[in-house]
Amino acid sequence: MKRTIISIAALALVLAACSGGTTTTSAGAGSSGGSGGDASGTVVFFGYEDSFLPGVLDPFEQATGIEVKTPAFADEDETEAKLRAGFDADVVELCSGEAGSLIEAGLLQPIDTTKITDWDAIFPSFKEGEDVVDEDGNVWIVPLQGGPFGIVYLADEVDPITSYEQLFFGEYDGDIAVSEEPVSTIWDMAMALGYGPRVDDITDEQVVAAVDALIDVDRIRTTWSEDGDLIQLFATGEIVAAAHATPDIAEALQEEDINAVYVAPAEGQILWKCGHGIAADAQNVDAAYRLIDHYLSPEMQLVFAEEYGYLASNSKILDVAPPELIEELHLDDPGSVDLVTIPEGLPDNEDLWDDQWQRFAG
Amino acid sequence: MVDSRRSTTIRERSARTAPGPALTIATRRRLTAAMQIAFMTFVAFVLFGPVVILAVFSFNDSIILGFPFKGLTVSWYAEAWAEPDLWSSLAASLKVALVVTPLCLLLGIASAFALTRFRFRFRGAAGGFIALPLIIPWLIIGVGGLLFFSSTGAQLDLVTVGIMHVVIAFPLVTALLSAQLFRLDPHLHEAALDLGANERTTLRLVILPLLLPTLAASAIFVFSWSFNNFIVSFFTAGFENTFPIWVFSTLRRARDLPMVNAISTLISTAQVAFVIVAWQLLRRAMERRGQDIRDIVAG
Amino acid sequence: MTAAPDPRQEDQQLALEATYAGKRRGASRWAPWVYLSGPVAILLVFFAGPLGILAIYSFQERSRTGDGSWTFDNYVAALQPRYLETAANTVIIALVAMILLLAIAYPLAYLIAFRVGARWEIPLLLALALSDELNPLIRIYAWRTVLGRNGLINTVLEALGIIQAPLDWLIFTKFSVIVVLTASWLPYAVIPLYAAMKTIDGRVLEAARDLGAGWWVTFRKVVFPLTAAGFLATIVIVFIPLISDFAAPALVGGKSGRMLASVIEDLFLGRGQWGVGSALTFVLLAASGAVVWLSYKIADMNSLDTSR
Numbered sequence: 001m002k003r004t005i006i007s008i009a010a011l012a013l014v015l016a017a018c019s020g021g022t023t024t025t026s027a028g029a030g031s032s033g034g035s036g037g038d039a040s041g042t043v044v045f046f047g048y049e050d051s052f053l054p055g056v057l058d059p060f061e062q063a064t065g066i067e068v069k070t071p072a073f074a075d076e077d078e079t080e081a082k083l084r085a086g087f088d089a090d091v092v093e094l095c096s097g098e099a100g101s102l103i104e105a106g107l108l109q110p111i112d113t114t115k116i117t118d119w120d121a122i123f124p125s126f127k128e129g130e131d132v133v134d135e136d137g138n139v140w141i142v143p144l145q146g147g148p149f150g151i152v153y154l155a156d157e158v159d160p161i162t163s164y165e166q167l168f169f170g171e172y173d174g175d176i177a178v179s180e181e182p183v184s185t186i187w188d189m190a191m192a193l194g195y196g197p198r199v200d201d202i203t204d205e206q207v208v209a210a211v212d213a214l215i216d217v218d219r220i221r222t223t224w225s226e227d228g229d230l231i232q233l234f235a236t237g238e239i240v241a242a243a244h245a246t247p248d249i250a251e252a253l254q255e256e257d258i259n260a261v262y263v264a265p266a267e268g269q270i271l272w273k274c275g276h277g278i279a280a281d282a283q284n285v286d287a288a289y290r291l292i293d294h295y296l297s298p299e300m301q302l303v304f305a306e307e308y309g310y311l312a313s314n315s316k317i318l319d320v321a322p323p324e325l326i327e328e329l330h331l332d333d334p335g336s337v338d339l340v341t342i343p344e345g346l347p348d349n350e351d352l353w354d355d356q357w358q359r360f361a362g
Numbered sequence: 363m364v365d366s367r368r369s370t371t372i373r374e375r376s377a378r379t380a381p382g383p384a385l386t387i388a389t390r391r392r393l394t395a396a397m398q399i400a401f402m403t404f405v406a407f408v409l410f411g412p413v414v415i416l417a418v419f420s421f422n423d424s425i426i427l428g429f430p431f432k433g434l435t436v437s438w439y440a441e442a443w444a445e446p447d448l449w450s451s452l453a454a455s456l457k458v459a460l461v462v463t464p465l466c467l468l469l470g471i472a473s474a475f476a477l478t479r480f481r482f483r484f485r486g487a488a489g490g491f492i493a494l495p496l497i498i499p500w501l502i503i504g505v506g507g508l509l510f511f512s513s514t515g516a517q518l519d520l521v522t523v524g525i526m527h528v529v530i531a532f533p534l535v536t537a538l539l540s541a542q543l544f545r546l547d548p549h550l551h552e553a554a555l556d557l558g559a560n561e562r563t564t565l566r567l568v569i570l571p572l573l574l575p576t577l578a579a580s581a582i583f584v585f586s587w588s589f590n591n592f593i594v595s596f597f598t599a600g601f602e603n604t605f606p607i608w609v610f611s612t613l614r615r616a617r618d619l620p621m622v623n624a625i626s627t628l629i630s631t632a633q634v635a636f637v638i639v640a641w642q643l644l645r646r647a648m649e650r651r652g653q654d655i656r657d658i659v660a661g
Numbered sequence: 662m663t664a665a666p667d668p669r670q671e672d673q674q675l676a677l678e679a680t681y682a683g684k685r686r687g688a689s690r691w692a693p694w695v696y697l698s699g700p701v702a703i704l705l706v707f708f709a710g711p712l713g714i715l716a717i718y719s720f721q722e723r724s725r726t727g728d729g730s731w732t733f734d735n736y737v738a739a740l741q742p743r744y745l746e747t748a749a750n751t752v753i754i755a756l757v758a759m760i761l762l763l764a765i766a767y768p769l770a771y772l773i774a775f776r777v778g779a780r781w782e783i784p785l786l787l788a789l790a791l792s793d794e795l796n797p798l799i800r801i802y803a804w805r806t807v808l809g810r811n812g813l814i815n816t817v818l819e820a821l822g823i824i825q826a827p828l829d830w831l832i833f834t835k836f837s838v839i840v841v842l843t844a845s846w847l848p849y850a851v852i853p854l855y856a857a858m859k860t861i862d863g864r865v866l867e868a869a870r871d872l873g874a875g876w877w878v879t880f881r882k883v884v885f886p887l888t889a890a891g892f893l894a895t896i897v898i899v900f901i902p903l904i905s906d907f908a909a910p911a912l913v914g915g916k917s918g919r920m921l922a923s924v925i926e927d928l929f930l931g932r933g934q935w936g937v938g939s940a941l942t943f944v945l946l947a948a949s950g951a952v953v954w955l956s957y958k959i960a961d962m963n964s965l966d967t968s969r
Contacts, residue, residue, distance in 0.1 A: 506711025
């Protein structure tokens with residue numbers, strides 16, 4: 001009997017230790033996460049792994065004495081789930097088209113552009129989109145990088161494909177892949193049918209019609225999820241063309257001696273853009289502004305352009321970038337790269353798009 | 363209690379008594395054996411084919427996992443070696459798995475012992491409850507865990523990841539051990555008690571040694587579940603990423619698939635090597651103690 | 662996990678405990694709970710807690726913004742025909758994969774338990790467990806190189822002249838999802854079946870053979886009834902992972918292999934509709950509970966059948 005009591009007591013202790021452990025961590029994190037306005041404190045930057053370049057973060061930490069904590073997220077959906085669940089962050093990396101639901105949920109705070117040194121130097125095309133600057137003039141994202149979405153095809157396998165209409169309905173042999181993102185793929189098809197091209201111009205009926213058309217296109221072999229996935233699909237002969245791909249895909253394939261070509265579709269390219277927002281309950285707002293300002297500086301913009309070949313939002317990059325790079329990436333005029341460029345955005349009635357998507361990939 | 367040579371006995375016996383025309387007994391035996399070998403080879407291909415394929419492509423000088431083979435290179439391994447986030451994520455996963463595995467074994471042993479060696483009210487209910495995490499999709503446990511920790515104000519970190527790994531993995535140990543405990547001869551337990559051992563001594567000296575192989579298999583499974591778990595970690599991790607999360611976020615990048623492949627191949631090789639070495643050591647230790655490991659295995 | 666203990670062993674257990682009831686009366690009432698308190702407490706806090714929160718969400722209006730008001734709308738939304746279609750698709754894929762899984766795992770477990778000899782038994786079990794160590798995402802890419810249009814199978818078949826053009830249905834179909842699921846979960850099916858097989862006394866099999874029973878009769882009347890509990894445990898362990906996998910459908914499923922877990926993931930992550938997502942989860946759980954219950958009934962009937 002005595003032994004039994006001792007055993008129970010021991011287990012109770014273990015359990016207490018377990019739950020105690022959790023409480024301690026939460027208390028500890030509280031102190032590390034927010035150090036309220038202290039210039040030499042920490043700033044929590046919740047972003048993609050790709051954005052934590054040492055060449056960008058180290059100079060910031062040295063210059064300001066602010067420590068940057070960088071929890072990485074794997075995709076934008078995770079950002080939303082974690083922020084909703086109360087994850088403490090100051091700066092959040094966001095892409096246009098994804099921020100709408102965060103804004104609606106009150107998870108972001110409007111940005112005071114007077115605290116952003118180069119705000120006025122940002123290309124106008126980067127400021128388009130409801131979730132960047134809304135109709136009331138509130139700024140939610142400071143755009144930093146961008147790039148186009150278009151068509152990639154294998155030039156040795158098919159004749160040039162120059163439009164989404166041709167991609168889906170043209171006369172050629174071979175299969176294609178479409179993006180697994182419902183809005184992207186429905187949008188591509190809507191443009192092929194002559195709707196849009198802006199996402200807000202596509203009506204509910206047109207969404208239904210686009211999904212009907214998608215269901216009827218036999219050559220759609222699969223949906224691709226990530227860039228790495230798409231490259232494998234091309235290289236292993238599964239597909240000859242893909243929608244909503246980036247120039248980088250074609251480049252990576254060319255490095256492997258596969259003759260892939262990126263084309264800006266006649267209907268228009270979609271310009272993706274990503275940048276930084278500030279969390280509604282950010283603990284170190286001052287440091288957040290300083291970090292964003294640092295990422296927007298022409299020097300850091302150049303680092304990203306050189307490392308990843310992204311378009312820069314800050315027009316002052318033209319002062320520091322070598323002329324070849326400016327020409328190669330069209331850094332001078334991101335608003336009109338090749339052809340018409342449509343800013344990426346989310347439809348107002350996203351639920352309808354998603355529900356319709358179920359019919360295609362259900 | 364157990365005849366360690368049981369399987370061989372059966373084989374001999376069945377060969378001797380197998381009905382059938384005299385002429386074909388040998389042929390039939392050979393045919394059966396051939397079929398069995400073919401079947402096991404097929405299974406081996408299914409289970410290890412992918413590992414071999416990936417190992418081969420990890421030396422291919424191309425970002426494409428597929429033929430044609432472009433040339434030998436170790437550059438993917440070199441690239442992985444130079445990736446700082448990889449090592450911190452590996453360390454994090456290792457830390458979690460090394461804490462989670464013994465915890466799960468303890469919890470699994472305790473619960474399996476209670477469920478199989480005692481008859482008490484609510485036994486069925488307790489067993490069912492412990493089995494529940496096995497039948498709830500991990501996505502749900504992950505999302506639920508995220509909501510739970512955030513509503514209690516706990517900060518997400520490796521501790522929260524570890525806790526959720528314990529929740530999903532120890533019921534598996536309970537399940538595997540219970541199955542094994544049920545077939546242990548109750549008289550063994552009885553004899554131990556008769557000889558004056560109390561419950562815990564019986565557990566420690568009699569039952570646990572007999573469970574060793576199952577415990578080893580359980581440990582491997584739990585380690586693997588924890589080390590490779592993506593979805594639960596994905597939701598409940600904070601600043602530090604675990605290895606599968608690193609893999610997932612790295613695969614987004616266009617050119618990094620072969621690098622991720624190289625490191626995964628290396629890690630699974632290391633794990634296999636570790637288990638083989640551990641197994642050999644265990645066997646030798648047993649032999650020195652005069653026990654044949656097969657006695658325990660057959661137990 | 663002791664869902665359906667073998668009745669005979671239960672009897673043994675009962676007899677044992679009856680014998681020793683007097684001796685251990687003081688301790689035995691609480692003793693199991695001493696062992697169980699840790700595991701149960703952990704699950705009560707960190708498993709029932711999270712699920713409880715999800716259950717609350719499933720009855721609340723929480724899409725996008727707002728929280729609070731109680732509603733059944735989430736369940737109404739979750740029971741829409743298009744979700745049910747996906748659910749049916751999911752159950753079909755999972756069921757076929759499970760049948761395939763059992764068809765391979767059962768003989769394999771039998772071979773390991775009774776045929777390969779003690780020398781190979783443990784190494785084979787270890788090999789099985791170890792095959793699971795490869796990162797699952799990466800493993801799926803390996804399957805693409807096997808099943809793909811220019812993959813291993815097509816190349817070999819074409820070289821042998823069996824086919825003229827690559828088989829396109831090998832990948833991005835339900836078929837490829839089933840193959841990948843089966844291969845991924847095989848170890849988890851073999852181990853519990855093996856454990857169940859080992860409960861069979863070898864002498865019983867000998868007796869069956871000595872009495873002239875063929876393999877089918879031996880299987881039907883001896884092996885299967887004696888392993889029914891393990892069979893059931895396997896179904897329970899394997900069916901849920903099969904039904905809730907979404908990496909395989911995403912990477913080899915094409916557009917026809919989409920499964921319910923992808924939809925739930927999308928609802929939780931892509932659309933922030935945690936209410937509908939939770940409701941759909943509980944629908945999925947109810948469905949899989951039904952499958953498990955059904956297999957329990959079948960296994961139960963089978964063991965009753967042979968004990969006569």
